[in-house]
Amino acid sequence: MNRILHIVVAAGSGRRFGAELPKQFHLIGERPALMLAVDAMRRFGCGGTVVTVLNPDYIGYWTEVCVSAGFDPGPIVAGGSTRWESVKNAVDAYGADADIITVHDGARPLVGRCVVEAVVAAVASGAKGAVPVVALSDSIRHVGADGSSKAVDRAAYVAVQTPQGFSGMEFRQAYGMPYSPAFTDDASVMEAAGYDVSLVEGSPINIKVTNPSDIAIAELLLRQCND
Numbered sequence: 220m221n222r223i224l225h226i227v228v229a230a231g232s233g234r235r236f237g238a239e240l241p242k243q244f245h246l247i248g249e250r251p252a253l254m255l256a257v258d259a260m261r262r263f264g265c266g267g268t269v270v271t272v273l274n275p276d277y278i279g280y281w282t283e284v285c286v287s288a289g290f291d292p293g294p295i296v297a298g299g300s301t302r303w304e305s306v307k308n309a310v311d312a313y314g315a316d317a318d319i320i321t322v323h324d325g326a327r328p329l330v331g332r333c334v335v336e337a338v339v340a341a342v343a344s345g346a347k348g349a350v351p352v353v354a355l356s357d358s359i360r361h362v363g364a365d366g367s368s369k370a371v372d373r374a375a376y377v378a379v380q381t382p383q384g385f386s387g388m389e390f391r392q393a394y395g396m397p398y399s400p401a402f403t404d405d406a407s408v409m410e411a412a413g414y415d416v417s418l419v420e421g422s423p424i425n426i427k428v429t430n431p432s433d434i435a436i437a438e439l440l441l442r443q444c445n446d
């Protein structure tokens with residue numbers, strides 16, 4: 220049987236969200252976004268341990284929120300100043316013997332069963348990495364260094380979501396390599412280490428809370444999911 224580690228990264232400060240309380244702690248309906256994200260990985264993640272990565276300044280706060288909601292926070296790891304460092308800290312602390320490691324944004328509270336299971340199944344079937352993607356619905360332009368822009372073929376691009384899943388051995392090796400500012404997600408870390416990543420179907424509902432208006436959108440989507 221595969222040993223699975225799910226890492227939920229939630230150590231960001233939410234600069235674009237712009238509130239004093241980081242976005243992952245804001246309520247979506249009745250529960251904080253992070254609680255929904257952790258709960259989804261527990262329910263849909265095919266077993267395994269769910270570890271949450273937090274800024275050390277918020278570990279006490281989050282533990283209190285969980286206790287008063289009767290929610291088990293599970294293992295918590297201190298994050299770093301980049302998403303890459305936050306993931307690395309969790310891999311170093313809990314990933315030594317995991318066959319499959321997934322990483323999910325604590326700011327994606329609405330991830331559903333189909334997406335999580337598709338990611339885990341792809342890795343369990345031999346993919347070194349699997350990422351959920353969705354088609355783009357806006358037109359896309361390439362912007363040059365001089366500010367000029369040119370339309371590009373949007374069919375050649377997809378938008379990437381989380382959770383992203385990986386074979387444990389290769390993931391540990393990839394996260395043993397030096398940091399690059401080009402790493403925007405875990406698939407880019409794996410690719411830099413020479414591994415191919417497979418695509419699975421994501422979901423338009425699996426949005427990342429990034430700007431304040433995303434809270435209202437997430438609440439509407441959550442209500443729709445529960446109807």
Ligand SMILES: Nc1ccn([C@@H]2O[C@H](COP(=O)(O)OP(=O)(O)OP(=O)(O)O)[C@@H](O)[C@H]2O)c(=O)n1
Binds near residue numbers: 230
């Ligand atoms: N040092 C960091 C930075 C980000 N994250 C997490 O990675 C996910 C995706 O990052 P993003 O949406 O960029 O969150 P923030 O970094 O908080 O937002 P911003 O870039 O607007 O500051 C979030 O769940 C965030 O908490 C993390 O664990 N550690």
Ligand SMILES: C[C@](O)(CO)[C@H](O)COP(=O)(O)O
Binds near residue numbers: 302381
């Ligand atoms: C990991 C991610 O959510 C995949 O789309 C995304 O790359 C995070 O980007 P951010 O700039 O840290 O929000």
